[in-house]
Structures are given as C-alpha cells and as structure tokens.
Ligand SMILES: [Zn+2]
C-alpha cells in the first residue's frame with residue numbers, strides 16, 4: 001500500500017479547478033498508482049501497446065477486404081492470417097522481453113535528466129509541436145545512418161535480416177526485428193527527448209508521448225504496404241510513407257530513412273528507387289490503351305525484376321561480399 005498523504009503531496013500546491021480534463025486525468029492516474037516511477041512505467045508500456053495494436057489492426061482489416069487491393073503496392077503478395085499471427089507473437093515477445101525492461105530503466109534515467117512526469121499543467125501545443133518536429137528530424141537522421149550500418153554484412157546477417165523477412169511488409173511487421181535492432185534503432189527515438197531534456201532542463205514526458213505516438217503511426221503506416229491517393233506523401237512531398245519504405249523491403253536496397261526522403265535524395269541512395277518509379281510511369285503511359293490485365297502483367301514483371309535483383313544482393317551481403325562487390 002502506498003501512503004495516500006505522500007502521493008497527495010505530489011499535487012500539494014496544485015489548483016485542480018484550473019486544469020483541463022486531460023490534466024485532471026493525468027493527475028488522477030498518478031494519485032491512483034501513488035508511485036510516480038511505477039505510474040510512468042505502466043502508462044508508457046500500455047500506451048505503446050494500445051497505439052501499436054490500435055494502429056495495426058485497421059491494416060489487418062484492410063488486408064482482408066479485396067476492394068483495397070487496388071491500392072496495395074505489391075498486390076500479388078497478401079500476407080496470410082497465419083503469417084500475421086506469427087508476426088504478432090514475435091512482436092509481443094519482444095515488447096515484453098525488450099521494450100518493457102527498457103521502459104523500466106528509461107524512467108529513472110529520464111528523471112535523473114530532470115524530465116517532468118507527474119507534474120501538471122501539461123505542455124501546450126505551442127510548446128510540444130516544435131519539440132516533436134525536432135525529434136522527427138533527429139530520428140530520421142540517426143535512422144538513416146544506423147539503418148545503412150545494419151545492411152553491412154555481419155550486422156545484416158546476425159541482426160537486420162530478421163526485419164527483412166517480409167519483402168512485402170504489413171502494418172504489424174513494423175517492429176518485427178531482432179532485439180538488438182529494436183535497441184539500436186530505438187535509440188534514435190529516445191535519444192532526441194533525452195538530449196533535449198539534458199540541454200534545456202525543461203521537458204515534460206507528455207511531449208515525448210505525443211512523439212512516440214506519431215512515430216508509431218509513421219512506422220506502422222510505412223510498413224502497411226498500401227499507398228492511397230490521400231496518403232500523406234501525396235500531400236507532403238518529402239514525407240516517405242509506405243510507397244518509399246515498401247521499395248526498401250522489395251528491392252533490398254535504397255530508401256534507408258524513416259520519415260523523410262531528403263537524406264536518401266542527398267546521398268543518392270534513392271537512385272534505384274527513382275529509376276524504378278520512372279520505368280513504371282513510362283510503361284504505364286505507353287500502355288494507356290491496353291487492358292487492365294496487360295498493365296497488371298507489366299507491373300508484376302517489373303516488380304519481379306527488382307525483387308530478383310534484391311534477392312541476389314541480399315545473398316551477397318549474407319555471404320559477406322557486401323553490397324558494393326556485386327558480380328557483373
Ligand atoms: Zn533494411
């Protein structure tokens with residue numbers, strides 16, 4: 001049992017009537033649990049699970065409805081329910097075995113860095129929006145280089161190969177990865193808020209939650225395998241989205257970033273992707289008079305070519321020749 005007076009003293013000088021509904025719920029949760037470290041740990045873990053599966057399940061449903069196949073990037077590769085279930089079990093395993101302990105160690109560390117947790121009021125939109133934007137840029141940059149490193153022979157073979165099991169990914173597969181990969185790439189997600197907190201000494205975990213929620217949406221949507229006319233990358237041209245990351249899984253090369261297209265563009269690691277896009281568009285234009293079947297057939301052929309090349313490239317990396325030592 002926690003001492004009710006001790007937990008109530010968290011908010012000794014707080015005027016509850018001035019708080020918004022969300023802030024009142026926030027404080028109520030901390031009062032209910034009574035121990036801020038435990039309350040933060042539990043909330044973080046639950047939030048992650050609710051958002052991860054809450055965002056993945058609509059993709060499972062979309063996958064089951066044939067109408068949506070017209071928006072599927074690799075339309076011939078629909079994951080079976082068994083595949084999705086196997087993936088879910090693996091993801092749950094790593095959530096409990098890797099992420100839960102990380103969350104547990106993270107919070108005492110965050111508090112050491114001076115991060116606010118139970119405190120109310122919560123940061124306003126004007127406060128958290130620029131922070132979240134900064135974390136997006138930081139994570140994308142970190143991920144770009146770390147992801148490329150994971151494609152280096154031994155790291156690929158022992159770690160990143162697991163994530164590449166699906167050449168046509170689906171939402172649930174976003175966090176399907178080796179525990180070491182979860183830890184390495186996860187650093188890009190949590191280092192931004194930690195560094196921000198360290199340098200400004202003015203940071204509330206609420207901003208971090210918004211960031212984690214948006215980052216989960218980004219990762220799951222990028223793996224969804226669907227490109228709708230209303231997808232974000234059609235509105236914000238530098239946003240990566242599924243169309244960008246799906247190619248990485250299909251072709252086993254190019255497009256190493258997460259959220260934005262600019263690093264791949266600057267370093268030219270999107271050359272094959274852009275050549276593929278150009279070929280696809282040209283072929284579509286040339287076949288405008290043809291039937292839908294002919295166009296589908298052409299699309300399938302082009303994709304199969306790119307995928308076959310990717311399979312060869314992967315085999316070379318696994319054999320330790322590296323992606324540069326390609327046999328002509
Ligand atoms: Zn990769």
Ligand SMILES: [Zn+2]
Pocket residue numbers: 163169223245249
């Ligand atoms: Zn991926």
